[in-house]
Amino acid sequence: MISEDGVRDQETVVVIDDDYAMRLSCHQILAKMGFRVEEFEDGARGLEGVSRLKPSLVVVDLKMPGIGGLEVVARIHKLDPEIITVVITGFATIGTAVDAMKSGAYDFVPKPFSPDELRVIVNRGLERRRLRLDSKRHEQERELMRRRFVTFVSHQLRTPLVAVHQYLDVLKHLPEGPDAVEKRAEWMERCLVRTDEMQQLIKDWLTLAEVEGGALTRERVAVDAAPLLSGLVDRLSTMAAEAGVTMTCQVPEDGLPLLGDAAALSMLFENLLVNAIKYNRAEGRVAVTAEGRDGEAVVSVADTGIGIPEEYRDAVFDEFVRVKGEGAKKTTGTGLGLPICKRIAGELGGVIELESHVGVGTTFRVRLPLHRPVQTAATAGGDA
Amino acid sequence: MSSERKRIVLVDDDDDFAAAVTAFLELHGFEVHRAADGRSGVTLAKMVRPDLVLMDVIMGERTEGFFAVQNLRRTPGLEQVPVFVISSVYSAEPQFKVTPERGWLAHDEFFQKPVDLPALLKSITARLGGGEGALATNPGTIK
Numbered sequence A: 001m002i003s004e005d006g007v008r009d010q011e012t013v014v015v016i017d018d019d020y021a022m023r024l025s026c027h028q029i030l031a032k033m034g035f036r037v038e039e040f041e042d043g044a045r046g047l048e049g050v051s052r053l054k055p056s057l058v059v060v061d062l063k064m065p066g067i068g069g070l071e072v073v074a075r076i077h078k079l080d081p082e083i084i085t086v087v088i089t090g091f092a093t094i095g096t097a098v099d100a101m102k103s104g105a106y107d108f109v110p111k112p113f114s115p116d117e118l119r120v121i122v123n124r125g126l127e128r129r130r131l132r133l134d135s136k137r138h139e140q141e142r143e144l145m146r147r148r149f150v151t152f153v154s155h156q157l158r159t160p161l162v163a164v165h166q167y168l169d170v171l172k173h174l175p176e177g178p179d180a181v182e183k184r185a186e187w188m189e190r191c192l193v194r195t196d197e198m199q200q201l202i203k204d205w206l207t208l209a210e211v212e213g214g215a216l217t218r219e220r221v222a223v224d225a226a227p228l229l230s231g232l233v234d235r236l237s238t239m240a241a242e243a244g245v246t247m248t249c250q251v252p253e254d255g256l257p258l259l260g261d262a263a264a265l266s267m268l269f270e271n272l273l274v275n276a277i278k279y280n281r282a283e284g285r286v287a288v289t290a291e292g293r294d295g296e297a298v299v300s301v302a303d304t305g306i307g308i309p310e311e312y313r314d315a316v317f318d319e320f321v322r323v324k325g326e327g328a329k330k331t332t333g334t335g336l337g338l339p340i341c342k343r344i345a346g347e348l349g350g351v352i353e354l355e356s357h358v359g360v361g362t363t364f365r366v367r368l369p370l371h372r373p374v375q376t377a378a379t380a381g382g383d384a
Numbered sequence B: 001m002s003s004e005r006k007r008i009v010l011v012d013d014d015d016d017f018a019a020a021v022t023a024f025l026e027l028h029g030f031e032v033h034r035a036a037d038g039r040s041g042v043t044l045a046k047m048v049r050p051d052l053v054l055m056d057v058i059m060g061e062r063t064e065g066f067f068a069v070q071n072l073r074r075t076p077g078l079e080q081v082p083v084f085v086i087s088s089v090y091s092a093e094p095q096f097k098v099t100p101e102r103g104w105l106a107h108d109e110f111f112q113k114p115v116d117l118p119a120l121l122k123s124i125t126a127r128l129g130g131g132e133g134a135l136a137t138n139p140g141t142i143k
């Protein structure tokens, strides 16, 4: 960002001083530092030069005939507060220098000064300018991103609403006839599906916001993931059966202790399991396995489904992303499940990994820190 | 029917939105061909040679509608086809201006979703004339 190599755009520095000797020595010092230097002998010309040249820094003599240095500083600051001004002041005007700082000057150099003194102040001033410009740019970029995101999210939330509106609007214009009866029935069905989608979107969006704010994962209690997982598999067995999918579940018999919020953990694994069923094929399988080793719990959800194309493997963890194709056509979804999973895992100090082969299957692997409960006499005995 | 019906290519990734708008336009005698994304929209337009294109600007995650419009403008025979853009981005200020530098032509128009269907029909008819087919609302009139 800040390089000393001099390749970067030459910065302009303006010197405003009625004293010829002072202008000359400033010019020499600053030119040696690699700046493009322009000098002006009074405030009026100086201000005109500043607004034309847009310098990074201005050196101003406080005591000048005509428009005084103080006034010049104030006007430069008004013109562009990012321009650094350094005032030159004699002993007699030191009080005025303080006033100059109040009206926006960055610093002052008391006369007489050595080249080094000027160099140090100029470098410091420019460094500060760079930092300010950088953070301003970052702030603007963040703001732009945020605004785009808000626009994007509202677009996503409005999509089903738009579809429903459009159906109703056409239904209103539909002339009576057998065609209309059929269309009306079909479209009403679609309207219900889309309002459900809308409900789900808002629900998932709120969940995501809750996870984000830490509200869903705030509670940290010992949770045994083993019964949690087998319970989930049981609960989803009907859904799996309807999809023609068989589920198996293999968890450690002596449990898998985690530290976290049971509801959040349950939501995390349920999302993965539902996906494994949803994006599977008829007569497909879902295998849940869990084990604890090296202080880490590893829970895998492996399916024999449609797989996730390479180019989507990062994107599916982003909000609203659904893989285009058969999977999305045959199922409904918000594209918010995996973002929720990722956030929950992150909040609990873990990660989610994904391995997939298109047409063969996908494995999601969740790694979370194992919770080592305080050793009781019984477990301590086992270690000895 | 002596003359062919006017053809419209509708590019939108929402099946329901497309179904509703298609039904409405067919009702008014237009022939509607639909594509679900920008690229296949351009391919479809090359084949169908539509009299007008209705294009959603946000399809999926990208603003691929814009690229599609530029591609249309580069396709021989489609340089001048009116493109009505259906913007699904909700915003207070108009997001886009009809300016020539991005491939927009003066006869291109912008609509917000949900689309005001009577207004859309009015604009289309102003541009193309009627749909030429039998108006379903008034089955007696056949041109």
Ligand SMILES: Nc1ncnc2c1ncn2[C@@H]1O[C@H](COP(=O)(O)OP(=O)(O)O)[C@@H](O)[C@H]1O
Pocket: A271, A275, A276, A279, A280, A303, A305, A306, A307, A308, A316, A321, A322, A323, A324, A327, A328, A332, A333, A334, A335, A336, A337, A338, A339, A362
């Ligand atoms: N097990 C899986 N097999 C294949 N594709 C999957 C699987 N899990 C997720 N996906 C893909 O990732 C997308 C995002 O998943 P998710 O965030 O849960 O949203 P949703 O299921 O609501 O679409 C899905 O739409 C699907 O395309």
Ligand SMILES: [Mg+2]
Pocket: A271, A274, A275, A333, A337, A338
């Ligand atoms: Mg899901």
